[in-house]
Amino acid sequence: MSHRIVICDDSALARKQLCRCLPPPWQDDVRFAGNGHELKALLAQQPADLLFLDLNMPQMDGYQVLQWLQGQPHAPRVIVVSADIQADAYRRVMALGALQFLKKPVVAEPLLNLLGQLGYNLTQETETPPLPAVAFDDALQEICNVAMGRAAANMAELWGQFIELPIPRLRRLGPAELAMLLEGGLSDPELTVISQGFAGHGICGEALLLMQPEGDALLAQLTRANNQAESSPLERQMDTANLVFAVFLSALSQQLDIPFCQSHPVAMSSAPAMSKLPRTLAVEIRYQLPKRGILCELLLLLPESTLPRLHTVMTPLMEH
Missing domain, CATH: 3.40.50.2300 (Response regulator)
Incomplete structure (x- = not known):
């Protein structure tokens, strides 16, 4: 049947x-x-x-x-x-x-x-038919989508609020474009940028959490609403970054079956010189509260040099 x-x-x-x-x-x-x-x-x-x-x-x-x-x-x-x-x-x-x-x-x-x-007949005698291979960008977007969802679930549980999720956006950036992106954010005195590096099995990258004053104001409201201890803006932002980075990178690690070593998160104050910036694949994710505004943005930066190794690791997902 x-x-x-x-x-x-x-x-x-x-x-x-x-x-x-x-x-x-x-x-x-x-x-x-x-x-x-x-x-x-x-x-x-x-x-x-x-x-x-x-x-x-x-x-x-x-x-x-x-x-x-x-x-x-x-x-x-x-x-x-x-x-x-x-x-x-x-x-x-x-x-x-x-x-x-x-x-x-x-x-x-x-x-x-x-x-x-549900009452379905699960006979499995037939040979599994072949399916077309999946493009690298689509596979990476879906892996990040899963990681994004797990981080959102943790935030929602902590604050008792539904987190609205986007579709992760992938962009390839040259050194000048990446420099413009970083300098644009770091030149804004009201924007907080927190960074954490990660590496494992020849794959490396950097996760950035960007938070505007409006996002911190939402964080402060959520903290008070959940009777959590008062803290300074930077402490709130660091706590949020630790939560998002830990869950997101853990989900990434599990799906790739690669353990990552992670640096300590730090608040960035200046961008690297453009001459030191590589071509980069960026994954952009925006977490927001429905009808209340953007809470924070996550930016995953993967240098071009790490992509061949990442492609190799993801090949079983894309082809089988």
């Missing part, structure tokens, strides 16, 4: 990882959508029995899809698969009709157990 299955996720790596976890006989029948609008077009062509749905997507996100499905007469069963693992995200999707919530990256055994509980 064939199953009409759709995986809706903007990440090619996430779609591939999830499809690989399904029983092999199912994999030939899976259709893919990159956002809610593409999903609507697919369902108009042919309904689905089961939908695996991401939350953070461009144009039409998972929450909007769930709301739309409530008005559809032949809506599929929905399992949400997301890097945003905040408790509020879970409550919201379950209230909107999702059957279950799985965190990224998907692991085959819990997924198959869930499908068995």
Whole structure:
């Protein structure tokens, strides 16, 4: 018996990882959508029995899809698969009709157990069909997406606030562009920039946390609201940086299966000379509170020299 299955996720790596976890006989029948609008077009062509749905997507996100499905007469069963693992995200999707919530990256055994509980036949005699390789940038974006979600979940638990998450943005920067970015931030006396380096198995990089006065004001409000001890702005910012860096880099390390050594976080006061700056791949992530403003921004800097090694480490994720 064939199953009409759709995986809706903007990440090619996430779609591939999830499809690989399904029983092999199912994999030939899976259709893919990159956002809610593409999903609507697919369902108009042919309904689905089961939908695996991401939350953070461009144009039409998972929450909007769930709301739309409530008005559809032949809506599929929905399992949400997301890097945003905040408790509020879970409550919201379950209230909107999702059957279950799985965190990224998907692991085959819990997924198959869930499908068995839902009454699906999980025969796996068929050989697994090949899937196309995933581009390096897409794979790295998804790995950072998972790390971003775990850091947000920790912040949300600490402060009792839902953290709004973006899609991580990747940019390649030359020395002049990187210098302009760093100097622009460090020349602003009101902007705090905290840095932490990391390295392991030939891969190295630097994580920066950027915080404007508005973000610190939000931090102060959250601290008071949760009856936490009063602290200076720099102490609050350092505490936030320690939290974000620790969880983000730990999630990065786990997914790459590489232990990272990390330097102590420091508040930066000046940018390195442009002659010392390498070409760099930058990953930008903005954490914000809905309707209240930007809390902080995370900037992950990966020098060009480390990318070949990173590509090698990520090859099993991209090709298998």
